[in-house]
Amino acid sequence: MTTAQAMLLLPIGQFCGVSGPPDDPATRYPIRVADRMIDVDAGLFTVWAQAHGVPAEETWTSAELTALLTDGLLARVEPDDAIGFAHRHRLEPLVMGLGADGDRFVLGLPGTPLVSVSGPMFAVWAAAPAEPDLWSVCLRLAAETSAEPATLLPGLLDGLRPLLTAGAAYLDRVSR
Missing domain, CATH: 3.90.930 (Outer Surface Protein A; domain 3)
Known part of the structure; x- marks a missing residue:
């Protein structure tokens, strides 16, 4: 990692469509990771989607990052790993x-x-x-x-x- 061996945060998985209207709180966003599907809500999907690029400002919370890391939808790449x-x-x-x-x-x-x-x-x-x-x-x-x-x-x-x-x-x- 050329940027002074900085930690990277990378999204994992393939988005597989949406299960309902975007403004419905019950709508789920399925993401396939390896051989399993993980359904997330709109808030977590937004954070996962932002992790693909470089957002102008960080709009996620520590709890959202933790949830995505725990589910395997984000990976923290430390230089030593x-x-x-x-x-x-x-x-x-x-x-x-x-x-x-x-x-x-x-x-x-x-x-x-x-x-x-x-x-x-x-x-x-x-x-x-x-x-x-x-x-x-x-x-x-x-x-x-x-x-x-x-x-x-x-x-x-x-x-x-x-x-x-x-x-x-x-x-x-x-x-x-």
Whole structure:
């Protein structure tokens, strides 16, 4: 994590639609994590959704963060457990590669580009479906580049946010 090895807070899971009108307090927001569905209310869903990007201000409470962390819908990535996080999580791409634009690679749907990423992050995105977890992605890319896997991991983790914000991929917990 290049930003002085700072802690990261990352959303986990894939949103699976909404079960009712947004203004109805009984409406639930199902999020799939590995092989289970977790239903959350509008308040927790909003915090989970905000965790995909960089909100202008923190609008969540400590109780909401704790609930999402406890349910496995958020992951706190501490610098000293980055490799452990990478063993426990995988990246699931949701869109297609649309080609290169200079030294960047565009991801999205035909006619709808969503995000452009660096060459190394495109390699992560492309390798992720074939590997069981993020650490295995690092091992694969290290073998291709003669780099040490642990030196690739901070860049991988720092590069996740644009993919998550754009909805180009989601993080999931490894089922073992």
